[in-house]
Amino acid sequence: xSPRRIRVKRGHLRKPRPRFQLMNRFTLVFLLLISPxxxxxxxxxxxxxxxxxxxxxxxxxxxxxxxxxxxxxHDSFLYLVGRKKLLDxxxxxxxRIQELPPYEGEGAYCNRTWxxxxxxxxxxxxxxxxxxxxxxxxxxxxxxxxxxxxxENGEWFKHPDxxxxxxxxxxxxxxxxxxxxxxxxxxxxxxxxxxxxxxxxVASMGIFLFFKNLRCQRVTLHKNMFLTYILNSIIIxxxxxxxxxxxxxxxxxxxxxxxxxxxxxxxxxxxSPPLPLSAKEGKMDPNDSEVISCKxxxxxxxxxxxxxxxxxLCEGIYLHTLIVVAVFAEEQRLRWYYLxxxxxxxxxxxxxxxxxxxxxxxxxxxSVETHLLYIIHGPVMVALVVNFFFLLNIVRVLVTKMxxxxxxxxxxxxxxxxxxMVLVPLLGIQFVVFPWRPSNxxxxxxxxxxxxxxxxxQGFFVATIYCFCNHExxxxxxxxWVQLKIRWNQRWGRRRRRRxxxxxxxxPRATAFAEPGGLPIYICHQxxxxxxxxxxxxxxVVEMIPMNVLQQDPSAPQQDSSA
Amino acid sequence: xxxxxxxxxxAFADMMRRVDVWKWCNLSEFIVYYESFTNCTEVETHAxxxxxxxxxxxxxxxxxxxxxxxxCTVDRPHWEDPPDEVLIPLIAVPVVxxxxxxxxxxWRSKRTEQLL
Numbered sequence: 001x002s003p004r005r006i007r008v009k010r011g012h013l014r015k016p017r018p019r020f021q022l023m024n025r026f027t028l029v030f031l032l033l034i035s036p037x038x039x040x041x042x043x044x045x046x047x048x049x050x051x052x053x054x055x056x057x058x059x060x061x062x063x064x065x066x067x068x069x070x071x072x073x074h075d076s077f078l079y080l081v082g083r084k085k086l087l088d089x090x091x092x093x094x095x096r097i098q099e100l101p102p103y104e105g106e107g108a109y110c111n112r113t114w115x116x117x118x119x120x121x122x123x124x125x126x127x128x129x130x131x132x133x134x135x136x137x138x139x140x141x142x143x144x145x146x147x148x149x150x151x152e153n154g155e156w157f158k159h160p161d162x163x164x165x166x167x168x169x170x171x172x173x174x175x176x177x178x179x180x181x182x183x184x185x186x187x188x189x190x191x192x193x194x195x196x197x198x199x200x201x202v203a204s205m206g207i208f209l210f211f212k213n214l215r216c217q218r219v220t221l222h223k224n225m226f227l228t229y230i231l232n233s234i235i236i237x238x239x240x241x242x243x244x245x246x247x248x249x250x251x252x253x254x255x256x257x258x259x260x261x262x263x264x265x266x267x268x269x270x271x272s273p274p275l276p277l278s279a280k281e282g283k284m285d286p287n288d289s290e291v292i293s294c295k296x297x298x299x300x301x302x303x304x305x306x307x308x309x310x311x312x313l314c315e316g317i318y319l320h321t322l323i324v325v326a327v328f329a330e331e332q333r334l335r336w337y338y339l340x341x342x343x344x345x346x347x348x349x350x351x352x353x354x355x356x357x358x359x360x361x362x363x364x365x366x367s368v369e370t371h372l373l374y375i376i377h378g379p380v381m382v383a384l385v386v387n388f389f390f391l392l393n394i395v396r397v398l399v400t401k402m403x404x405x406x407x408x409x410x411x412x413x414x415x416x417x418x419x420x421m422v423l424v425p426l427l428g429i430q431f432v433v434f435p436w437r438p439s440n441x442x443x444x445x446x447x448x449x450x451x452x453x454x455x456x457x458q459g460f461f462v463a464t465i466y467c468f469c470n471h472e473x474x475x476x477x478x479x480x481w482v483q484l485k486i487r488w489n490q491r492w493g494r495r496r497r498r499r500x501x502x503x504x505x506x507x508p509r510a511t512a513f514a515e516p517g518g519l520p521i522y523i524c525h526q527x528x529x530x531x532x533x534x535x536x537x538x539x540x541v542v543e544m545i546p547m548n549v550l551q552q553d554p555s556a557p558q559q560d561s562s563a
Numbered sequence: 564x565x566x567x568x569x570x571x572x573x574a575f576a577d578m579m580r581r582v583d584v585w586k587w588c589n590l591s592e593f594i595v596y597y598e599s600f601t602n603c604t605e606v607e608t609h610a611x612x613x614x615x616x617x618x619x620x621x622x623x624x625x626x627x628x629x630x631x632x633x634x635c636t637v638d639r640p641h642w643e644d645p646p647d648e649v650l651i652p653l654i655a656v657p658v659v660x661x662x663x664x665x666x667x668x669x670w671r672s673k674r675t676e677q678l679l
Contacts, residue, residue: 083598084594087594088590095632097621097625165617320669325672333672336667336671340664344661348660351657360644370642372644372650376657378661379661
């Protein structure tokens, strides 16, 4: 073949056709399914006409102007919501004061009372009663405690300065600014992490789609997994970006979830507290579209989360089938993997959605106190454990083989599995370590940062480990870069010595395919053995020849064709 | 104070007449009036130089509650998990399905040659 003809052919083959249809379709459908952002509005009840008293006391009309006009101002809105909660609590308290049976203990006790903010039951003398701080105000941390001391005489503690009954609410907003700063740091960490993850994942998807010689079944599985990570990160970023301007982050301490729940992955959700304040917060009639869009988004979030882990499981199963079950001769049918990765997570997510709607239909389904969450978390944990065992089995088989046969090939397989071996513990460690958050302040903070870093940068790790650190990918990228440089030089008419460039490029190619068995290092199944490999190599050869022709090195092409 | 508080109660009663009786147990329907009533008691208490809340005001408000809301069952927005007989199968079924699916995928990918 004359170089010229090959060059022409090369022109055909080298026309890049990025195939993003699948990704576009997914993102489009996804975006269409998300309802528009619910608009915050002051509760409509407050637009009722202001009540007039028969007694002309102007004080009463003062609060009402706020209620007659729904203001989009966040401060007054938060005030309204806080005030509403307070009144609600007061109403319930007085009802409780009536309903509770009389005090049955002996000795002096303090009477049940409403102190203006919280309800206190009958308390024996000498005892301090504790409650969680209310959430009426943005700077009140609901994980802190309020204390009220009942003295030995059966009287509630009176503050010495004012000589009036006093409950200790000082802890509620004592540390708030510090915690708030911390929360904001973590919030930005989450934003950066997910954005970086999306960028890295999109780049690696691009690489996998662009370089045809990288294509194989394992890479297809990678691409699907990357897609789940991308979609997951998008959902989370949408929440994070929509929430903070509403001031909601201020009202919900993200740290609180560390103390109270053991579900790490819901943290990604908890960082973005609910958007529709109106929905069920104060038993008001929520705007239906707000509530439903929030829950739909939650549904998709859970689905994506489950897909993440199930695609990891698919990767593990694929490797296991490839290596341990030793069906290298045939190509596996990927449809079952697609079913497990995309189809199966629908099942637990739907079951959770239905039962949540029936039994625990709280605001935005955000509560993590319910055991119904295990409907999703149970299968995810099982998937992780099963994956872990598959990988252990793979390692065991490979190590045994290595000991028996001392084949370099087995060592190569081990290297290829290395990526997955690193990733599964990385994803799984959060579930193991999470319950043991240190209570020490500084250690706790370090723990928070490390865990948040691990979680939010997951996509980035996955992309790095599976793509950027992959030898074949690096080789392909280097080659592409060299070709670009050559074309650039050609365009600008500079004659460079191409000899050294060819050597640089030829060598890694040769080593990659000179490995025994012709299996590239990243275990890509190519089937049937003859035709596609030749095609791939034909491509490479075609790419290589113009340079080789100029190099006049007879050794390189022969090496390629023999591998 | 004892003389002035009933005025608040009266004003509240007047306002509550505007609300349908069956709505009296739903705070969202009349929360504005309730707030006005609360503010009224506060103001009256401060007018006589006392602090709010105090036992007198508290018993007065409790009386008002008895008058208007004694028949209300305060529905707690307390969500509850389903009973264990429902919850455990709900959790166990997806878990078992997961294991089954994983096994199915492993089995199917082993038998590709027969499938083909």
